[in-house]
Amino acid sequence: MGSRYAYLDNPEILEKLLLFSDGGISKVKFLIPAIHCSSCIWLLENLSTLNSSILGSFVNFVRKEVHITFRDSEISLRQLVELLHTIHYIPEISLNKENKDDYQKSNRRLLMKIGVAGFAFGNIMLLSFPDYLPGGEQIDSFLIRTFGYIAFVLALPVAFYCSTDFYLSAFKSLRKKIINIDLPISLGIIALFLESSWEIFTGAGNGYMDSLAGLLFFMLIGRWYQSKSYQSLSFDRDYRSFFPIAVTRLGKDNEEEYVQIKDLKKNDVILVRNKELIPADSIIIEGEANIDYSFVTGESVPVLKTKDALVYAGGRQSGASLVLRVEKEVAQSYLTQLWNEDRLHSRSGKTMQRVIDRVSHYFTIIILTIATLSGVYWGLTDIGKAVYVFSSVLIVACPCALALTIPFTFGSVIRVFGRNGLYLKNAEVIERLYNIDTVVFDKTGTITHSRTMKAEWKGADLSVDEARWIRSVTRSSTHPSSVTVAESLGNTANSKVENYVEITAQGIEGMVEGKRIRVGAKGFVGGVADPDAGLTTVVHVSIDNQYRGYFSIENDYREGLKSTLAGFEGFDIHLLTGDNDSEKANLMQYFSSEKQLHFRQSPEDKLEYINQLNQSGKKVLMIGDGLNDAGALLSAHVGITIADDIYHFSPACDGILKSDQFGRICDFQKYTRKALRIVYISYTLAFLYNVVGLSFAVMGLLSPVVAAVLMPISSITVVAFTTLAVSLTSRQNRFR
Amino acid sequence: MQVIVILIGFSLLVAVGFLVAFLWAVRSGQYDDDISPGMRILYDEKKGESSNQIITNQTKPN
CATH class of the missing domain: 3.40.50.1000 (HAD superfamily/HAD-like)
Structure with a gap:
């Protein structure tokens, strides 16, 4: 393992990673993607039997995290990570963990809001009972009014605590001049609350506080369900966790120190060891780089670079250590630019998602219009009924189902x-x-x-020196044929290659120990006529303009x-x-x-x-x-x-x-066709649902609370339909 | 009939008690993971005191 985790000894990094450290006891949380079964939980929760300095460990299975408490005087964080490494639970150490904590907090907040809304809903519903019973009007008016006041008090946390997310979201997007889904919902909530309060305090009636609380309760449950399903769908694509988070920087007297990537400056001198990723675009000062850019390119064939060459962030060095001078800070680096996907792909054309976003935008405006019109219509006869209809329309016609279709269908795909x-x-x-x-x-x-090809030498036997020369030259090239030739020549030491050139579709040339080595096509090398190759590719070799023979490489389709x-x-x-x-x-x-x-x-x-x-x-x-x-x-x-x-x-x-x-x-x-069909069917479902719900709501036949029940149900229908359809059709197409 | 108001007051008090209990449970992180505790009871308890300590650490709100 060597010093791979040596950066964990850096106090600054230690401070960032440790959740708690006092009196010789530290606590740390690791993300371990390898956690996948109940035996993982068992093993990780029994770490103390492996090392007595570990006081205890605790696994959160859903989030693939382990919390470990240990005596930091007896075992360092580095040793702990190395221990985890040895049992093959390699932790992903990432210094930007804020997002995850945010997620947890928001999840807790949502649950608390659901609790409060459910509490208010149940109790207000009981108090509203007389309103729904025949002969309820004969109940003592004192009682009715008291019930109204209690309902008002219970509705206060609903209107001012549970609904804050809707208000905030509507308000924030309004400020950016966007009308989003939460605007009609917020309007519905506010209208219901104000109208009901007015009724209660003027004694006109008891309002619709039960509907208001129910509405929030069911909508919040819908949100919670959504976030749960999203969570199971979401990929952990934190690209930055691919990079080593600490870099070995060399000081003036070549002393090594560990710094964080973000502290890396231009002209810093860094050390990159075997199998380490290059953190930033840099110039080689010392050492021979043999860099695997597979992280960048997908090609696992290494690239050879020597002194003064530029190497790019994301490459992985294999071989001896490299001393590099940083050319660009990480934020501006080549890789980051590549990853900023949207800038990378300025593809034209409307995607369906963008069209739907646009439609949802108009959808909201249309719904607001319909709601206002039907509210005005009913308002001519009954103000209370008008607010009731207004809210029902706003709530039932939520485009959530529309908005959920694409993420869930394509997410499942x-x-x-x-x-x-x-x-x-x-x-x-x-x-x-x-x-x-x-x-x-x-x-x-x-x-x-590219990997399983075999090269066979045809010609007079090569001497050890000749083999080394050819290998040294071919090793410099990433062309799969060169790689194959180099690999077939064994793992001898390499000589220095000078004046190396690679000519596409021709071959490569280089000077090794004063000899001019040419490897490549017949015309380039000056070889004999192509032999009867059959299914093979032929690579000719000449040394000092003397034709030596050829490698016959079997093409393995x-x-x-x-x-x-x-x-x-x-x-x-x-x-x-x-x-x-x-x-x-x-x-x-x-x-x-x-x-x-x-x-x-x-x-x-x-x-x-x-x-x-x-x-x-x-x-x-x-x-x-x-x-x-x-x-x-x-x-x-x-x-x-x-x-x-x-x-x-x-x-x-x-x-x-x-x-x-x-x-x-x-x-x-071919499967994408089915996926698109699922999307269309799901849109039809959502649309039908909206039309039917709207027509009932406009006619005043739908109470806001029923609308509020229907809304999450419609979302759940869409989510369930898309996920189910994808899993069924994928099985039909012989996908696992 | 007026007595019903007092009864409602008491019933609300009880309900508030449960609400507070629920809020406490959420805040202390009991709803963060609902899979591993179910598996955990299947393992032999050998850890002694240290496990208690971990659990108390875990249940503290962030």
């Missing part, structure tokens, strides 16, 4: 896809995936395996390529590759037309090609490996990267597909 190996960036991608009509594949690493291409029948299919056309004969077994194949495409060519397709009105699904085609992935309508290791992340893409699910891409695409 994202979850189903995730379980099946396709990780989507957000819900919008589903809709875009539905719209595609063109599919563009990258070749190497996408439709072929991914399983399911045939079924994928068949599944996309009716779509416009293209293949872009940086390689030359030596592979053409093999590819023709899979692709029907030669016109679909495009060879010798540099990353810029790929981007340009996608742009051309976009301009001709095509909606392109680009499937690539995320490295040579990052630009193309970005400008495509949907960009999906194939990741051999699923934890690798590419901000350039909209989705990450596990490589073993390659054969199912078209299934995923």
Whole structure:
């Protein structure tokens, strides 16, 4: 484990992480994503048997958290984390935990409001009993008035405590000149409260305080249910937790100190060890960088960088330690820009969600109009009835069901896809995936395996030196063929490569120990005619302009390529590759037309090609490996990267597909059609519900309390329908 | 009939008592997690005093 967790010894970080520390006892809370079953709870709650300095531990299963109390004089936080690491409950240590606490507090507040509203509702209902009974008018007027006053007192916390969220939300959005759902609800609440108070104090009647309290009670329950279901749907996508939160900074005399990322300044000198992520864009001062940008690109093949080269945030060093000088502070770094999704994707077109937001906006205005009109109509005869109808209309016609449809349907779909190996960036991608009509594949690493390829040397045996030279050169390249060649040459020490060049679709060249090494295509290396390659790719080698032989690399097409291409029948299919056309004969077994194949495409060519397709009105699904085609992935309508290791992340893409699910891409695409159909059905449901409810409310046949019961029921219907429909249809489509 | 007002007063008092109990329970975090306590009773109790301490720490409001 070494000094991976050494930053936990830094008092400043310690202070941030510890919940409590006094008198030799500390308490800490860790988020442990690995908690998934009852035995995890058991093990984590018995940590004290593993180390007697741990006083106790407590698991919150829902939030995957463990609270640990320990004697900090006997075991440091670092040792504690290392202990957890050894039993493979690796805590995610993140310094921005405020959001989670906020969530907990808001959940508690909501529960308390529900409690208060329920209390008021039950009691006011009892007091209003005489109003609903025949002959209730004969009850002593003193009693009736007393009941009214008590109801008023009980309604006070409802109007001034339970409803504050609605007022605040309506008010805040009004100030930004937005009319949101909470505005009609707030108006309904205020109207009911004022009218009822007026009735009670003038002795005109007992008002509708029972309806008011019931309304709040049921609406708050609806909110609570929503937040519960949201919680189970939500992905924990705290991207920042991918970064190491402390950085080793080197002082003037090369002394190491641990600082937090946000304290990192330009020109700071930092140390990055093996398998650590580079926290900010930096220049290499010392050491040889072998950086895996899979976090950025999805390509797990490392990039070689030497002194004075720029390395980007998010790369993971493998090999010896690096000394780096920070060029850009983290806030401005390359990665952050990539992640700010909206700036990244300034895609045109209206998504359904945006259309619905717009519609909800008008919806609210229309409802306000209807409510006012029907209120005025009834007001001509009966003021009390007018307020009653006004409130009912406002409450029953809540567009909640409308607003919930997309998040819940697409949220469930994202979850189903995730379980099946396709990780989507957000819900919008589903809709875009539905719209595609063109599919563009990258070749190497996408439709072929990059990892399982085998290179076989054909030619006179290579000496140990020669093998080292070739390996040193090929190791510098990220092209899957080079990687394969380098891997086939064993794990010997590498020599320094000078004047290294890589020419797309040609090959690579470099000087090693005074020898000019060329590796690549026949024309580039100057080799003999291509041998009868069959299903193989051929990489020729020359040393000091002397042809030495070639590597024959078996192209291992991914399983399911045939079924994928068949599944996309009716779509416009293209293949872009940086390689030359030596592979053409093999590819023709899979692709029907030669016109679909495009060879010798540099990353810029790929981007340009996608742009051309976009301009001709095509909606392109680009499937690539995320490295040579990052630009193309970005400008495509949907960009999906194939990741051999699923934890690798590419901000350039909209989705990450596990490589073993390659054969199912078209299934995923087809399923989006069903998802869209579910959305439409759900909209119809919500719309019907609103029309029926509204007509009853306008006629004065619906009391506000029934409206308040109906409203959460409509939301629950929509949520239940969408989740159920998604799980049923996904099973039909053989999704897990 | 006037006595009914006094009775209502008492019944409200009792109801308020329950409301306060509920609010206390929420504030002390008893509703934060409703899954693990159910599993916890299935495990053997061997931790002795330390477990009590953890529970009291947990139930303190933030």
